[in-house]
Amino acid sequence: MARKTPEVPATSLADIAFMLLIFFLVTTTMDVDSGLRRKLPQWVEEQPEDTPQINERNVFVVLVNKNNDLLVEGDYESIDNLRERAKEFMSNPYNDETLPEKEPIEVPYFGEYMVTKGVISLRNDLDTKYGVYLAVQNELVAAINELRDELAKQKFGKPYEKLDADQQKAVRKIYPQKISEAEPKGKI
Numbered sequence: 634m635a636r637k638t639p640e641v642p643a644t645s646l647a648d649i650a651f652m653l654l655i656f657f658l659v660t661t662t663m664d665v666d667s668g669l670r671r672k673l674p675q676w677v678e679e680q681p682e683d684t685p686q687i688n689e690r691n692v693f694v695v696l697v698n699k700n701n702d703l704l705v706e707g708d709y710e711s712i713d714n715l716r717e718r719a720k721e722f723m724s725n726p727y728n729d730e731t732l733p734e735k736e737p738i739e740v741p742y743f744g745e746y747m748v749t750k751g752v753i754s755l756r757n758d759l760d761t762k763y764g765v766y767l768a769v770q771n772e773l774v775a776a777i778n779e780l781r782d783e784l785a786k787q788k789f790g791k792p793y794e795k796l797d798a799d800q801q802k803a804v805r806k807i808y809p810q811k812i813s814e815a816e817p818k819g820k821i
Contacts, residue, residue, distance in 0.1 A: 691733040693722040693753045697769055699760035712768055719776035723808060725749050741803045742788065748807050756815035773812055780808045 695715070696704040703710050705718055725732040733751035740746045753773055757766050778793070781804050785793040789800060796804065 687752065688734060688750070690731060691750045691752060693719065693733075693751060695719075695753060695755045695769065695773070697755075697757040697761045697765055699758040701762050701765040703765075703769065712765075712772060715769065715772040716776045716779070719753060719773055720780055723749060723751050723753070723777065724780055725751070738806065740806050742800060743803060743807065746807055752811045752813055754813045754815060757817050759817050761817070770812075774810065777808055777810045777812075781805065784808065 694704075694706055698704065703712055703715065705715060710718065722732055725735060728735065733749040735747040735749050737745045738748045740748075755769065755773065757769075781793045784807060785791060785796055785800070785804055788804075789796060793801060793804060
């Protein structure tokens with residue numbers, strides 16, 4: 634009579650492997666990527682031959698160099714002050730001659746409204762840290778969002794997010810998000 638070799642029960646081995654897999658999936662932390670939520674413009678096959686000239690006073694120049702220093706209008710600036718400077722530039726509340734020109738535009742709910750021709754120009758160095766770039770972008774976008782929110786509260790008595798689509802469109806016409814990003818360059 635031949636003896637049978639004892640078998641190792643393998644059914645519980647699959648259960649143990651499955652439990653270990655679940656354990657590692659549950660306990661592993663996933664990095665969350667940070668980024669900017671942007672809607673890219675439509676692709677244009679041909680560039681227009683006549684590029685409109687922009688008055689220098691209508692451009693708010695923001696540069697970030699390879700050392701992650703912030704230069705606003707040629708002066709070193711703290712990122713903490715960037716939002717207020719951008720808000721002042723885009724609203725030009727006192728019609729300052731060094732800030733952007735204003736032009737009257739017919740805006741629903743507001744009638745004829747003086748809107749600035751201001752554009753924010755952002756350029757960074759190739760060696761700029763991504764975190765600094767994001768922080769600068771966030772401050773510039775936050776400046777526009779705060780201006781929209783302040784105008785919405787002043788005109789409609791509620792924050793911008795609570796306005797209906799037509800009201801939001803009217804506020805965006807007064808404070809459009811005009812942020813132009815130039816090609817990154819080395820050694821700014």
